[in-house]
Amino acid sequence: MTRYEEIAAELRARMDADPPRYPIGSRLPGYGPLTDEFGVGRGVLTEALGLLALEGRIKVTDRSGAVVLDPAEPPGRIDVGTTVRRNDLGYIFNAAAGHWRPITTPTRRWLPAPPHIARLLDVPKGADVLERHRVIGPDGRPVLIADSYLPDLARDTILEDASTGPGGIYDRLEHDLGHGPLTWTRTTSARSATPEQARELGIPRGGALLVLTRITHSGTTGRPVEVNITYVDGGRFAVEDIISRDETAHWPTTPATAENRPGQPQ
Known part of the structure; x- marks a missing residue:
């Protein structure tokens, strides 16, 4: 030991x-x-x-x-299923977060697109993008960081303001800027917290983060109009999916005829 x-x-x-x-x-x-x-x-x-x-x-x-901590207490669940919900506040991508609110006023700034953001937004490297940075959680407790990146279509619009009105940026994109109906794709990964992220979430420097990257696509052009990257404390939350049965696995099943053994082709 x-x-x-x-x-x-x-x-x-x-x-x-x-x-x-x-x-x-x-x-x-x-x-x-x-x-x-x-x-x-x-x-x-x-x-x-x-x-x-x-x-x-x-x-x-x-x-x-x-x-x-209580070791018997399970981690919080981040629902990352394939359904987007909606309430009087707008679209909800995580059912548990429907009541979570920004801890502080979102910060906004135009900056040259980092390489990974340029790739996700399909814009040239270094092109100006609008970054909207928020820290969110229930009852004033920081739980997640949400960073949104929008291309030049956001310039000189309400998307640059601290408050973008009921429904937030997605209602503005769909109804005001003519990009509805929006569609989304998402990936889930992990990384270590930067010192700034650790400070905002109250976790150790280098602590594990769940990283949920969501790309918003225009319903009229099909192009990406926003990238949202959400960072969640990996020590407090776990990703939860509902696993459904494909038609090939429909019950009742028939007994399998092959055995999975080392070295056999699959």
Whole structure:
């Protein structure tokens, strides 16, 4: 067992003691006291805390240290099915987020398109795009970061304003700018949080993020008119899909006739 695994095991035992030395909702001692107690450097302690965070035992933040979590509490679910919903606020892509609101006023800026955004929007590299940056969550708690990128069609329109009115940018694109009905495609990936993203979400630097990339296509031209990239704390949320049966798997099934063995062609 490595030193960081030994430290993680000791801290885990303190959480599981009866009564627990570190009960659910309490904070672990800071880096200074723990490195002194265990006689290790900050790097080893960071690995130990990272292991506990991966197990869902603690949440580490740059601001308040490590908070002890309930290991029996399941992660929140991000519904990324194939259905877009709508309520009086507009389109909803995650059912759980229908009541989430911006924590702060969205920031807006024109900037040269980063290479991946230029590719997704099908515009030349370095072309001006409008970035709209928001931090969103329930009850004033930051849960996700949503960055939207729009091409030059947004220039000198309400899409540049802090508030884009009822229904947001999608209603403006569909009804005011003549791009309805919109269609969307989405990919799901993962990456490490940048220092700025970690600060906004209250997670460790380099913490895991779920990355949901959604491309909005014009109903009149078929071209991309917006790219939305949503970053979600991978330690608190999991992607959930409903798996349906294809016609080939329709019940009742017939017994399989082949066995899946190593080395056999599939």
